[in-house]
Amino acid sequence: MDDITVLKLKGISKTFHGVRANSDVDFTLKKGEIHALLGENGAGKSTLMNIISGLLQPDKGEIFIHGKRQKIQNPRRAIQLGIGMIHQHFMIVPGFTSLENIILGSEPIKGVTIDFQQARRQIAILSDDCGLSIDPDAVTEDLPVGIQQRVEIFKALYRNAGILILDEPTAVLIPQETDTLFKILRKLVKKNISIIFITHKLQEVMQIADSISVMQQGVIKGVFSPEETDEQALAELMIGREVLLKNDYLPARPGKIVFEVKKLTVMNSRGYEAVSDVSFRVREREIVGIAGVQGNGQAELSESIAGLRKIKSGEITLSGRRMPALNPRKMIENGLAHIPEDRLKHGLVLPFSIADNQILCTYYRRPYVHFFGRNPKAILKNSRKLINRFHIKARGPEEAVQNLSGGNQQKVIISREFSRDSSFLIANQPTRGLDVGSVEYVHKQLIMLRDKGLGVLLISSELDEILSLSDTILVIYRGRVCSIVRKEDATMESIGRIMVRGFE
Amino acid sequence: ENHAGCGEKTKFCIGLVTDVGVIDDKSFNQSSWEGVQQAKAELGAAIKYIETRDAKDYEQNIELFAENNYNVIVTVGFALGEATIRAAKKYQKIHFIGIDQFQGKPVKNLVGLVFREDIAGFKAGALAAMLSKTNIIAAVLATDMVPPVAAFNRGYEAGSRYINPDIKIISTFHPGGLDISFTDPEWGASTAGQAIDQGADVIFSAGGLTGNGGLIETATHKGKYCIGVDTDQWDTVPAARACLVSCAMKRISPSVIKLIKLAYKNQFPEGNYYGEVSLSSFHDFEGKIPQRIKNRLLEIDNNIQSGKIKIPDYE
Amino acid sequence: MITASKAKTDSKDRIFFFLSGILLLSIILYSYWISPLVTVAILTSSLRQSTPLALGALCGLICERSGVMNIGIEGQMLLAAFFGFLVNVWTGSLLLGVISGIAAGMLAGIIFALMTVSMKMDQIICGTIVNLLAAGLTGYFYPTGINATGKLKAYSFPFLSELPLVGPVLFRVSPIVFSTIILVFLVHFLLFFTQWGLRTRAVGEYPRAADTMGINANIVRFYNIIIGGFFAGLAGAFLSLEAVGVFERGMTNGRGFIALAVMIFGKWTPIGAWGAALLFGLALAVQTQLQFDQVLSIPHQFTGMLPYLITIIVLAIFIKRNRPPGSLGVPYEKK
Amino acid sequence: MIATIRSFIIPVGSVIFASLIGGIVLFLSGSDPIEAYAALLKGAFGSMTSITRTLVKATPLMMNGLAVAFAFKAGLFNIGTQGQFIFGAFAASVAGFFIQGVPPVFHIFLALIAGGIAGGVYGAFQGALKAYSGAHEVITGIMCNYIAINITDYLVNHPFRDTSPGNIVARTPLILETSYLPDIEGIPGGFLISLLSAVLVWWVLKHMVLGFEINTVGAGPDAARYSGMRVQRILLITMLISGTLAGLGGALEIQGVEHRFQPGFHTGLGFEGITIALLGRVHPFGIIPASVLIGAMKAGANMMQFSAGVESEIIDIIQALLLFFVTAEVFFKKMIPGMRWQKGEKLSLRAGWGGKV
Ligand SMILES: Nc1ncnc2c1ncn2[C@@H]1O[C@H](COP(=O)(O)OP(=O)(O)OP(=O)(O)O)[C@@H](O)[C@H]1O
Ligand SMILES: Nc1ncnc2c1ncn2[C@@H]1O[C@H](COP(=O)(O)OP(=O)(O)OP(=O)(O)O)[C@@H](O)[C@H]1O
């Protein structure tokens, strides 16, 4: 590949009232390369990318595109310069169709109306020469994330971007989807599109990247080629300490059954059957993993278990007692702990303080209430304890969680759920979007809980997470449990296949 | 401040307190004020008004004048009745004129200026019935919770039936509360429109701004007649002239002047003073209205005077 | 693809709307057969009384579709009615009156936009400010003793107005009433088939997404508020120059707020809102008719409640949750 | 420290700016601002009676303001306070003249309770519509206002009309002396009660479990459900309390001032509640001064018209300006150097529309 520089950053710095997100960053992207950008949560990767794509303005520093110095005042300018960004939190308008989302901002016009035919034609052409297909008329909010991401890629290609930035694209994908994505990326590279690729997953980096930059606390720690480094080295470089990547924990010593569902059937919000008579049981000191491509009923399953969604038929038993549907409080009081999938929506009250979020499920109990009502002393005391115990990075218990980084936001939830004495835990996508350090941390915590005697139901689309943590693995496909395997006789490939087609 | 020196022999001061609403309401606040203004012209009195914004302020507004030793205080509208009585008892030296305030038991320095709206309404009804070709006439009314409006309506229906027992009278009250029923011209207009569209050809439109809306609407329909209330709305609502045959008038201004003059001469009456009611002149319609109708109205007038015609009175 | 972008209407609602539509239509036809004159009168009156509501709803809708919550419509209408009337009196030209009424509505819109979009002030508060300001200004500067010079009159279309039923109702109408019907469909078309519409809805749902696609959410909001002002202005002009012919203090009498109700009722779609407005107007006209005919001798306070009761019942029993635009009420700040 | 200074600077500065601009308007429209404001102040604070009047006018404003603010906390836009206020007033007046032969203090409370319940039930009705059928509270609120007016108008015109001879008006009989609210040291009892309510509201929201639940539902309904709160029930209770506050306001108005229910005495009070809530930055202790301020303006308006001949609508304009300056911190940020605003300090509600439950 020829060594033409398409993008060059010189001394980029950015601070958010006090928080140094980027300091004096230099960065070079060569034509047709895939350049991976690594770094822990809050390292400043998204910030840097937002600067390139015109969403943020650097405090100082210069940007060169094809050797010409450019000022990128706004996203429109970035688009003109052929920069396309796929954001960590998708920039997709919920109610819109794929088509509407793709053309938004660069609509082909015929007379006064939008020329949808023209748009379709262009998209058809694109999908041919990149070999990815989408249904232009599907409503995006109903699509699985994998496809939503594809829509995002289309958005960039449609504006024929020469530089494509992907911020944690694989955080939400399963291996098969990831492979497809990588195939796509390789095709794009062949078309001389240059790619910046942010991720927390080191093996992916080794697999796809042509060069690797590591970021820590806003500075680039170094640039490597996959040949001259390895995962362990990278991990230590970005976290600044040693990390266990592959952890082989002691096997479980399951006890009696703490949790059981029998013939559970649940409808989704649009009234279709999302979970069809699913039955399984979870024992003490055991982690049961549910593998599956997102949108195969995991959400409905966990919601119904947590008492947040009506069940059509079937029964749920927690620590020996039959549970009524739609009663989260009762579940919690009977020993349910729950790490919800959508941390920002369900897990946290963003404007509230860390302290208040940490008692969200126990606010009505002693010691958090006393005769006169709420007991601030106890609430703060509890919070300080947890902040220390779970190493939450924050100014103090009163800081609003909306000011925390995603990693720390997740820690707040974990600190709340793990500090309650409970007998059963649902962990739904507990490590999504977290950096290796935090991932390791969460995994340790899960194992620790297991060994403390809890039964854990782990729902994740990260297959390796499932494989490394679970003692029993269920594969869910189209709302049905298609296979139950013990850890010993589970392989990545077999499970992956069942996940995507429902059988071996 | 022109109320300085009120209370001295040399100076004669008149104050007016409106009901909730504005002085230039093209209706009774306004014509009361015109009466006071005329008194200024004739007696060289110092005059001033306060618009009430909030029913709680009646008392206070009256006192503002009383405290400054005004000689005559005019309070407009039945709603001020109680406040006026209390003030009258408190300020014995001041003469109070309470418009539309019927006095149950007389107070010596307070006279209630009241009107037989039912009589005025009766004449209006008779006129309407005689003018109507379709034998459908309508009334667009602010509310039935205010005695004068109710009386107008009662008279109107009786009068039209007196002329033509099987005439169709379609009448409506504003559907909303008292707070807006006098100030919703849009409703008055569209309701008048609805009545006209189904064949009504004479519209009696009574009740502040709401009524005015009805008048103006009627004026935009060819060959329809409308009848106004309270004052001669020929002057206050010119936009309605195209249809305004006449108005069921309460002669407020002249009565106010008369009472003020009596006060000036210290011959102030007590109890209730019945102001004159009548139909206004026909203005441009003078020529168009056949003589027999005019005669008939005169005859009705006499019969009412002589008591030959009885109007069903307060329920 | 269009329906997809609208606020979701589940199929139960559609069936309900369809059936009730059929029912209503057959009732109308039947009563027309019984007494054409009265039916026409009622329908004309409904259309007329629905006009300010529909226009107000269009204003609210255009603002809210781009994520700005506007409860200042009442005030915008009032100002428009006021200035429209004044100019009409000064110049003696109704057309100029209407135009300046609209201008006033848009001017109020600009003030509102400056506060909500530029200064990022809370939108409910800004709406309240506009309402207070309008009440204050129109009351304080209320001109005494000036008189109107007529009002906009109905125009009969040749031939068309001779048609049975629809003729007198739709084609013998005054200008603003008629143009409202056209505007409703125009806005609906613009909102769902044009670039402006697509961008407006995108900004309303997820301004950040629009921003990353190079659409300046705040600019879109700014001019949408002004466009909205056009409709509020027209509504005001309707009140003082077409419906009544004079301006009176507080003559909007809460119609700006009912317009909001109508907008939500219509699920933030122009045609839906129009339907809701018509239903409301119909209820108003019918209650008047009930008083006219004295068919049932109940106090008018009860017949007067009809429109409000119907609204609540329809909303509570038949229509499921209405979903407002995603970013409604949140000032958009770049990261 | 800075924070406390700031929390004074904004309101005070706002009042100054608003009156300045108001003064300019007065001047341009050919009247003397100084004279006008002097009259306004005289009318509002000039004498003991005028101070009392100010407080009397502040009372219903405060109650409605509290009602609106309380609902805001749960993300509800209670635009229906007017209807709740009216029902409260009516119920109190009925209790006032119906119940006979009970000792004064007792009677006072019976009437107050009647008013509170009436308003609360009506509020809860709207809350229930919102929570269980998803009917939008802004629509139902507006509609319920009209309905309340019509119903009470009917009731005072027919079943409960004052039948005493000489009365020709639609209104209820006078309530019994035993249910009158007394003045305490010249301070109207109603005002004291509204102060008490403000403190209670503050306590509930800040220190009680219910308050935490309400705030949570307002700030994150989904998280609230997740944590086991019964969101629908909380919405209902919020509207119940909000309505009770408004209804109580009505009762205070009847027992303290009107002493009988007369149609149309309440004009516009409901919407003024919104203004007050916003002016007080949706905080009970902000609402107290806000309502006294506006109360003073209303009390002074007549004097202003009487001795300065100024149309009283000017106070609406000043109110609007006030609201503007209180909300638009930007000004003060620009003016006072070194004043940094933290995130979240900016006043914003975005209550209401969020149709989801
Ligand atoms: N809008 C903002 N205001 C204030 N601080 C911010 C803002 N956005 C990001 N930050 C801070 O800047 C730092 C870098 O944020 P950034 O999102 O770039 O991290 P990141 O590398 O993308 O983290 P992750 O890998 O989890 O995505 C973090 O500490 C974050 O808290
Ligand atoms: N100090 C702050 N003030 C305001 N907003 C902040 C602050 N810090 C972070 N944020 C916001 O919170 C978001 C989370 O910060 P950051 O991007 O570091 O999280 P993250 O590590 O990327 O989490 P995730 O990977 O789950 O997205 C930021 O994108 C920013 O929008």
Ligand SMILES: [Mg+2]
């Ligand atoms: Mg990031």
Ligand SMILES: [Mg+2]
């Ligand atoms: Mg991240």
